[in-house]
Amino acid sequence: MSLTSHVEELKKRHATLSQKVEAEQRSPGSNHLVIAELKKQKLRLKEEISRLSVTA
Template identity: 60%
Template sequence: MSLSSHLQELKKKHQTLSDHVEVMQRAPGVDDLELAKLKKKKLQIKEEITRLATH
């Protein structure tokens, strides 16, 4: 897999997580632990995108 296609895939995953987090935040009775896990995963992906894009 080339670097650009890997970055594209990471960006898609990040956007999907972002959309999911938004939906969860609007829902009543949301599981705070699950939401925190999703946000952490989203941040990890964002950091990896940044790291790869700067190299």
């Protein structure tokens, strides 16, 4: 897998997590711990994308 395709895959995963966060926030009785964990995962992906983009 090339670096570019890896970054694109990470961006897709980030977008999917964004959708999950939005869905969880809209749902009644949303679990704040789940939202926080999803946001942490998003942040880790964003940092990895940034790190790889600088390297490229």
